[in-house]
């Protein structure tokens with residue numbers, strides 16, 4: 001799709017998204033509060049907190065509890081999944097974060113076999129630790145980090161990636177495609193030999209800060225909330241709205257649409273047809289019941305969201 005063609009459609013696109021009075025209160029399971037207790041209890045052993053968040057939403061959805069209760073420790077913010085993020089305006093993001101008091105930021109791609117930024121992690125952590133007083137751990141020669149973050153941002157992947165990079169070792173912790181995979185209690189995992197560095201894995205338990213339904217929807221789009229709690233249909237619609245707003249029109253070619261379109265029903269119908277996803281349903285007519293074939297909108301919405309999460313619809317910056 002040529003940009004000049006697409007731009008002709010811009011005034012046809014929605015400028016605001018209608019969330020239909022949705023309530024985000026039920027989007028997070030209760031077990032998450034337990035995680036914070038565990039973290040606080042283990043804080044004494046920790047030299048540096050590694051907070052990990054999704055690089056596509058660097059400004060939304062982090063948990064404010066980090067600042068309030070865990071702030072006593074040195075802190076590094078990792079913005080992971082950088083391979084999926086449009087970082088053309090990285091400076092704007094870094095400036096905004098700095099205003100919020102976040103000075104140590106590292107972008108990573110934990111799926112990459114050799115991510116150069118993961119290599120920088122240990123030296124960066126050492127610098128941060130050495131720039132502050134080490135509380136009651138002065139005499140300790142090994143270091144302990146705590147990795148925290150909202151669900152599904154890549155905490156386990158980061159640990160595995162650090163082990164791969166620093167110890168040439170394989171997986172220590174299971175990775176999942178759905179939020180809430182890491183449920184075990186805190187485990188201490190070695191991630192570096194020189195200096196000896198351990199990492200406490202937390203169960204991905206911190207509920208994000210949802211200051212608005214829009215923040216909730218961004219988190220849902222990035223896979224930080226279980227899809228069915230929000231609804232695949234609305235996530236897909238918010239995805240379409242976002243792609244159009246950001247002028248990321250690669251979905252047009254991928255799904256063989258004629259032009260960018262702001263109507264989710266139309267787009268899903270096209271996706272369903274392309275994937276051959278139809279369903280047969282009974283329809284009641286005046287002359288009796290007939291079975292008709294209609295597009296499977298749910299399957300199409302799922303495919304659309306999945307393609308986005310895999311990066312097939314381009315890199316985005318949702319904040």
Ligand SMILES: Nc1nc2c(ncn2[C@@H]2O[C@H](COP(=O)(O)OP(=O)(O)OP(=O)(O)O)[C@@H](O)[C@H]2O)c(=O)[nH]1
Nearest residue numbers: 081109110152153154155156157176180181182204
């Ligand atoms: N594209 C991309 N995907 C990633 C990256 N890091 C992790 N993922 C994927 O994100 C999903 C979640 O990763 P996990 O490491 O299980 O995340 P987690 O934070 O430990 O998840 P919870 O235990 O649910 O809190 C998996 O499908 C990973 O493959 C990355 O840098 N880029």
